[in-house]
Amino acid sequence: MANRVPLESGAFMRFLALVALALLAGCTPSNESQSNSLQADSDPPKPSIPDRKPVEYAVPEFKDSFVPHAVGNGNFEICLTDDAEENDLTAIMIPEGTVFQSWGQITGPLRGIQNFDRNTTSGEHAALQAYAVVTIESAQLSVKQPCHNIEARPVVNDSFGFGFDSVPFDRHLNFQAGGLMRVSGNYIDNPKLKEPLSSAFSGGYIVGTPTKNIGDGIRLDDKP
Structure with a gap:
């Protein structure tokens, strides 16, 4: 054992x-x-966040040939668009007090159909927007003489979103006529338009662009 x-x-x-x-x-x-x-x-693990670099916006290339020759010596060139005649608009008087608002940088011939880049006036690059001018003289446009240089002044008005009292020439912005404002009594009134102005403005057939730096802005109030 x-x-x-x-x-x-x-x-x-x-x-x-x-x-x-x-x-x-x-x-x-x-x-x-x-x-x-x-x-x-x-403490749950934090997800990794990739480094974000600021978005660099490529400004469209501008060419002097985009802006046609025009008569007159004003600081703002206005034109009939190429497709105005196709829509039975062959001649029109643009009255004093017409307001033009910027829609974007010119990317092709000024008289072309919407030759502008909206990215320069809206969204992420909205710092380049809200320019507006009002004509201080009238001009006759026609198919034979589609462009005219006239005098204009910047418009500043909070309700309409017009916030700049000067318009730089080298920004090369495309403007379109948006309405007729009565610039009397230091207030803005947008009256009902008659033909052919109504169709011309709503159809975007009247465009413009600065030919010089435009200063001496007008601050206008709303209609009392």
Whole structure:
């Protein structure tokens, strides 16, 4: 019969102690791992965000040939568009007090159909918008003489969103006639237009662009 090792022997007790320590070391996480685990539970990992670079807007190339020759010596050139005649508009008197608003930088012949870039006047690049001028003299436009240089002044009015008291020539913006305003009594009134002005303005057949820097802005109030 083999000899049994007494349970109370020192060797056996040391063996049990070593086994217990091994089990504790394998099952019980260290303080550092407990701390890391709690931190992971309380602070979920943040998603990585790629570096964002500012969007650089490529300004359309402007060519002097886009603006046709015109009679007169004013600071603002107005024209009939090429498709005006196709829509039975062969001659029109543009009266004093006509308001033109910018629609974008010229990207083709001024008299072409919507040859402007709206990105220069809206959305992300809206800092280039809200230019408006009012004519201070009248001009006769026709198929034979479609363009005329006349005098204009910038218009400033909060309700209409006209916020600049000067218009830079080198911005090369395309303007369209938007309405006829009574610039008397220092207020703006947009009267009901008669033909052919109504069709000409609503159809976008009257366009313009500065030929010089235009200053001396007029601040107008709303109609009382």
